[in-house]
Each structure stands twice: as structure tokens, then as C-alpha cells.
Amino acid sequence: MSGTLKIRMRGVRKAFGGKQVLDGVDLDCGAARSTVILGGSGSGKSVTIKCIIGLITPDEGVIEIDGVDVLKLPRRDREALGDRIGMLFQNGALFDSLPVWENVCFKLLAQGKITRAQARDRAVEALASVGLAASVGELSPAELSGGMQKRVALARAVAAQPEIIFFDEPTTGLDPIMGAVIDGLIVDCVKRLGATAVSITHDMASARRIGDDAAMIFKGKIVWTGAAATLGHSGNAMVDQFANGEREGPIQMELRK
Amino acid sequence: MDIILNPVAAVGRGVLGACRTVGDVALFALEALSHLFRPPFYGRLFLRAFLEIAYFSLPVVALTAVFTGMVLVLQSYTGFARFNATGAVANLVVLSITRELGPVLAGLMVAGRISASFAAEIGTMRVTDQIDALTTLSTNPMKYLVAPRLLAGALAMPLLVLVADVLGVMGGWLVATVKLGFVSATYLKATADFLQFDDVFSGLVKASVFGFVVALMGTWCGYNSKGGAQGVGGATTTAVVTSSILILALDYVLTEMFFAQ
Numbered sequence: 001m002s003g004t005l006k007i008r009m010r011g012v013r014k015a016f017g018g019k020q021v022l023d024g025v026d027l028d029c030g031a032a033r034s035t036v037i038l039g040g041s042g043s044g045k046s047v048t049i050k051c052i053i054g055l056i057t058p059d060e061g062v063i064e065i066d067g068v069d070v071l072k073l074p075r076r077d078r079e080a081l082g083d084r085i086g087m088l089f090q091n092g093a094l095f096d097s098l099p100v101w102e103n104v105c106f107k108l109l110a111q112g113k114i115t116r117a118q119a120r121d122r123a124v125e126a127l128a129s130v131g132l133a134a135s136v137g138e139l140s141p142a143e144l145s146g147g148m149q150k151r152v153a154l155a156r157a158v159a160a161q162p163e164i165i166f167f168d169e170p171t172t173g174l175d176p177i178m179g180a181v182i183d184g185l186i187v188d189c190v191k192r193l194g195a196t197a198v199s200i201t202h203d204m205a206s207a208r209r210i211g212d213d214a215a216m217i218f219k220g221k222i223v224w225t226g227a228a229a230t231l232g233h234s235g236n237a238m239v240d241q242f243a244n245g246e247r248e249g250p251i252q253m254e255l256r257k
Numbered sequence: 258m259d260i261i262l263n264p265v266a267a268v269g270r271g272v273l274g275a276c277r278t279v280g281d282v283a284l285f286a287l288e289a290l291s292h293l294f295r296p297p298f299y300g301r302l303f304l305r306a307f308l309e310i311a312y313f314s315l316p317v318v319a320l321t322a323v324f325t326g327m328v329l330v331l332q333s334y335t336g337f338a339r340f341n342a343t344g345a346v347a348n349l350v351v352l353s354i355t356r357e358l359g360p361v362l363a364g365l366m367v368a369g370r371i372s373a374s375f376a377a378e379i380g381t382m383r384v385t386d387q388i389d390a391l392t393t394l395s396t397n398p399m400k401y402l403v404a405p406r407l408l409a410g411a412l413a414m415p416l417l418v419l420v421a422d423v424l425g426v427m428g429g430w431l432v433a434t435v436k437l438g439f440v441s442a443t444y445l446k447a448t449a450d451f452l453q454f455d456d457v458f459s460g461l462v463k464a465s466v467f468g469f470v471v472a473l474m475g476t477w478c479g480y481n482s483k484g485g486a487q488g489v490g491g492a493t494t495t496a497v498v499t500s501s502i503l504i505l506a507l508d509y510v511l512t513e514m515f516f517a518q
Binding site for chain 1: 297378381382385386387389390392393394395396397
């Protein structure tokens, strides 16, 4: 990681019902860079990004965005952070009760930045940017395939041109080709906006495609950071075992203890 | 010793849990109500919830009211005939419908329809991350999902109950005149003479409280649902059961407030 910092986490801890999920997370995400967080199921990846976004309040620690400790901000200012953030949820999290075009421009409409008529036009542009036809805008989310839902969710995440975009398992549940398409769209969108991206994924091919930097979280702690291109041959036994999907290695040994 | 203390501890935990839940629901309601006074206001969502309650619940509430009025006349006629007091049937019907049966039965019907619907919809949004998505899209979920529904519940129910009152009385009139041989004009005059503003008003206040409670329990159970389909199913059941019980309990409290001597 090089350049200025966009997100800085120090000593972030969070427990749920006595289970320590985050156990002192230290993480730096560079501005206008794409950071991928890797880790097994239950390692704390999702909780980490939910803490940054403000969906979960950590028990202790520091989370800074542009040098400002967001945990110390008044509630209203913290809520206003949402204006600078976009997120692609694992399952899309599209609103069933709204047509696709209204999903895509939901944030702009909520902020009162555009009228409903303008939103329809903006949605067509946003859908085109993720390779979807204008007619898709009139459909309901339930009428879309998994890949189309992901693309609509991506269009929604970037429609308001956020400074920071979070991607939660963007390729989960997609076939490899559609996964590569989504990865390509993510890279294009992030570059076009000059945004900072933070992704969590199990998919190593996806991690290498969309990430500049990578961090591995294990048992609630960041155990490695480095270039995403080095995943699988990083020299860190834990990371390489995870990246190469090997059965034997330090992670397995940890689990057996 | 544990054999004695464990059940006591379990009762204590149950009481504490119930107190915590009451506190949670109260804070939830207060937060949602506070959003009614701060922009932005979601008029379209309020209108949608209002229509869902007031318009789409109308058939079931209307049928319930009509049949209740019809049965009430039959039952009271049978009872009053023993004391040669059948002239009081119209009075009993209008009093029972406006004070009690209109708001309570409409409330229970709406509890089945609306609190289940709210809990299922919001619960599904919770377990599919749609509520978290609202937050990331600069929208407060309490303001967007809960506040319009609570307001709609409190305002739509009195309208429904007003319709239920009219239809309940008319159902009674129908049976009284067609089956029991009452003179229509006499029956209607007795109804009108005995009808008091306070009776109707108290019923409408009850309706507003019941509507609020139905919407509150539906949204609260949905908002706090956990897990997948099973969690949403549990939230829906809890919403219907708790709102129904609360309607019956609050009915007593409100009746005590309005009519205690």
C-alpha cells in the first residue's frame, strides 16, 4: 500500500455474546486503491466492513476516514458519512418493492438530488454502464437472474458516485464467466470514479483481478498485508495455504488445536 | 438447594427479559415517532401503508362487523325475550358495536392481516440485508420503514372502525327487521336515540390505539427478526399473537379509563 490513507483502523475489537469476533484489527486502505480482505468463514471480514460503514459499532478501537475518527462523530455526522459510501451486498439486497430503476437511483432520490423523471434517465445510464438494457429498469428485482441482480446492485452502489465503495463477496454464487464480468465492471467503475474500494472475498481469482492491496484476517486479527498480485506466493504460509486452497497448513493446524 | 433456586432464577430471568422487551419496544416506538417530526417525510410510503390497512382490510372487517351485528341481534333477542325486553335489542346492539365489538374485532382482524404482513416484509428485508442497504443509501430505516407505518396504523384504524360500526348496526337491523319482525323505523329510531357521541368517540380512540399497536408489533418483530425463513416466520407469529393479546389487554385499560364509575 502506498500514497495517502483513506481508511485507518487501529485496535478495533468487537464481541457478540462473549464471542470475540474482531480482536484488535489494524488495517490501512490507501486512497483511490482497491484493498481486498481475505479470510475464512467467521473470521470477521463482514464485521470489519460493517464497522467501517457504521452498521456495527465496535466495542473499542479507532476507525478513521480521511483522518477523522468516525466513532467519535455525533450520530448525525456519522449518518452523513453514508453520503460518501457505496456498498454492494453479497446477495444484492435489492428492494423487492421497487422497480430496478428506482433501486438504482434510490440514494439520489433519498438525498433529493434529482426528480423521479430525472432518476429514470440516470438509471438508464447507470444500467448501461454495467451492460444492462434500459428495459431492465422497468422490471422488478425478482425477475432478474443472479448475475443481473449483482450488476443492478453494482449500478446502485456507484450511481451516487461515492468516494468509498465496499464489495461484500461480489462474485459469490456466480459462474466463473459472470464472476469475471462482475470483476471487470468493478474495476472499471472504481477507476472511473477514482474511488477507494474495499472488498471481501473467498474467490482468489476475483481477489487478484480487483485488488491492488490485500489483507488476510484470521481469528479477528489482520495477520498479513501485501500486494494482491502476490497472493498464493506471498511467502506467508497462512496466506499461501488459503490462496492456493491447500488442505494442510498452519490454518488447518490452528483449527485442530 | 438448586432444585428450589433454579425455578426461582428462571422466573427472575423471565421477568427481567419481559421488562427488557417492553423497554426495547417503547424505545423503538419513541424513536420512530420522533422521525414523524423531522424531514424528510415519506408521504408515498405513508399512503401505501394507509391504503394497505384502510382499504385492503375493508372486506374482512366489513364481513366481520356485519355477521357480528347479525349474531348479536339473534342472541340478545333470545335472551331479552325471557324478560319481555326485546325492545332493548337495538340499544344493546348499538352500544356493543360502537363501544366494544367494532374496535376490538376490527383490531383483531387487522392484527392478523397487517401485523403479519409488516413483520414478514420487514423481517425479509432484515435477513436479506435490505435494511443495512437502506443505511448505506443515506436512508434511516426507522424513518423509512417504521414511522410511516405507525402513523398509517393510528390514522387508518378509526376509519375502518367507523365503517365497522355502521355495518355492524345495519347487520343487526337486517336480522331484526327481516327475521325477527321488528318495524324498521322503530328499530332505527331506537338505535339513533341510544347512540351517543361518547360511545362512538371512545371506540374510535380505541381503534387508533389498536392500529398503532398492530403496526408497532408488526414492525418491531420484523425489524428484530434473526436467521432466515424460520426467523421471519417466528417474527410473523409473534407479531400476530402479541398484537392480539395487547389489543384485548388495552381494551380493558381503555374501557376502564373511559367508562369507570
